Amino acid sequence: MKIVFAGTPAFAAEHLLILLKGDHKIVSVLTQPDRKSGRGKKTSFSAVKEVAIENKLKILQPESLKNTETLSILRDLKPDIILVVAYGLLIPKLVLELPNLGCINLHASLLPRWRGASPIESCIAAGDAKSGITVMRMSEGLDEGPILKKFICDLDEKETLGTLEDKFINISSKNLLQFLDDYEDKKIKEVPQPRTGSTYANKIDNSFKHLNWASETAGEIEKRIRSLNPKHGAFTYLGEERVKIFSSSIVKDSGFLEPGQINVSIKGSFKVGCKNNSHLKIETLQMPGKKIISSKEFVRGYKSNLETNLKFS
Numbered sequence: 001m002k003i004v005f006a007g008t009p010a011f012a013a014e015h016l017l018i019l020l021k022g023d024h025k026i027v028s029v030l031t032q033p034d035r036k037s038g039r040g041k042k043t044s045f046s047a048v049k050e051v052a053i054e055n056k057l058k059i060l061q062p063e064s065l066k067n068t069e070t071l072s073i074l075r076d077l078k079p080d081i082i083l084v085v086a087y088g089l090l091i092p093k094l095v096l097e098l099p100n101l102g103c104i105n106l107h108a109s110l111l112p113r114w115r116g117a118s119p120i121e122s123c124i125a126a127g128d129a130k131s132g133i134t135v136m137r138m139s140e141g142l143d144e145g146p147i148l149k150k151f152i153c154d155l156d157e158k159e160t161l162g163t164l165e166d167k168f169i170n171i172s173s174k175n176l177l178q179f180l181d182d183y184e185d186k187k188i189k190e191v192p193q194p195r196t197g198s199t200y201a202n203k204i205d206n207s208f209k210h211l212n213w214a215s216e217t218a219g220e221i222e223k224r225i226r227s228l229n230p231k232h233g234a235f236t237y238l239g240e241e242r243v244k245i246f247s248s249s250i251v252k253d254s255g256f257l258e259p260g261q262i263n264v265s266i267k268g269s270f271k272v273g274c275k276n277n278s279h280l281k282i283e284t285l286q287m288p289g290k291k292i293i294s295s296k297e298f299v300r301g302y303k304s305n306l307e308t309n310l311k312f313s
Helices: 010-020 047-054 068-077 119-125 161-184 218-227 295-301 303-308
Strands: 002-007 025-030 035-037 042-044 081-085 103-107 130-137 147-154 234-238 241-251 262-264 270-273 279-286
Touching: 002 010, 002 068, 010 025, 010 047, 010 081, 010 161, 025 047, 025 068, 081 161, 103 161, 119 130, 119 161, 119 218, 130 161, 147 161, 218 234, 218 241, 218 279, 270 295, 279 295, 295 303
Parallel strands: 002 025, 002 081, 081 103
Antiparallel strands: 035 042, 103 130, 130 147, 234 241, 241 279, 262 270, 270 279
């Protein structure tokens, strides 16, 4: 098959590497335009572009797939499918109809649950017991196309964004190439998505990453922290300093702590008060511009900060 691959982040790049191990021909790679990031505003390539360059693949980086030049290039390529993994741009109808066998999306959830931009983060934050990859033929609706295949996995009690992405990559490494062969041979049967049971995963923004100690219990915050580790990092404030938290655990304690109030133990670790007087032990965290450290290292290194501000906000 002639394939156009569309993807942007590291998760998508891992799928491109899997694809390169097969016999299908990758005629082009679609990835988002280069961005300026970091304090120096240096231009950085997407992870998918880096893999494409290393493997001398044709690269397209349009701001939109609606422009006539990009459409003309895609038509000339005559792909059998466009395979989409975390691309991040809207696929218009003209592009959906362009490949002989349609546009295929590998979506990181068990559709129709968690349609949208952040399915992995959302399922962990919600405490789902299972997740997986849904392969679907794309339609104009957001993640509403017919299902071609589902690959299901269990979530561990301490599942993080990073560990679950690794599970999904492992699933794809075992199944993606065989799926493409079966799809080309017309062995895959489409199944419409159920009309009920859909949920939506919003794009990750600061309102999701900023921990609110008064409105969520320790259990809810602990899941939120895991859902953002390591890519984003949940955050809170200690005075004017923005502190990222990467791991934590729930503490059963009868003592009273106000939401956000910090209690340092004799051993040097610390816990924080949450909604309904539930308590969360902080395990690893990061100050601006510094490396991730343990709570004990934090207490030793930022003693003066803690003495001035014994409360997260």
